[in-house]
Amino acid sequence: MLTGLQTTNVATGDTGGVRLASSTTLNFASRGSLAQSRPTVDPSIISDEDMAWLLVDAVESHLTGYERTMVFVELGCGEGYLAITRILAALLSTRMALPVAILSRLTGWLNGYAGSPEEPQLRMMLAVIRLQQSEAV
Secondary structure, three states, X not given: OOOEEOOOOOOOOOOOOEEOOOOOXXXXXXXXXXXXXXOOOOOOOOOHXXXXXXXXXXXXXXXXXXXXXXXXXHHHOOOHHHHHHHHHHHHHHHOOOOOHXXXXXXXXXXXXXXXXXXXXXXXXXXXXXXXXXXXXX
């Protein structure tokens, strides 16, 4: 329980800190330990927007004019998920191949949807895309 709060003395510039008891003072000047204790971001996690841009770069030339326009409109509106599902649908209908590195990133991205209502449909789409690619080889 805080018993009192010290403020900066304008005349002397003394900040003091926060007094918890008569002999205990917290010093907020040292923040190094806080920065070191923060959890790091998992580099395998990729945002919807980043995944959509990776897919666009990989398949843009294979999209129809309408599909390409819609993907860029969705990305411009911040709807990366919609852009991804549109690109996946285009991949399913055209049987175009994705680079293995993109498929791997797509799998990692999909893991972020684990347990969501969208997960089963996304997993099915990805499974069919993988099957189509293995049949093409």
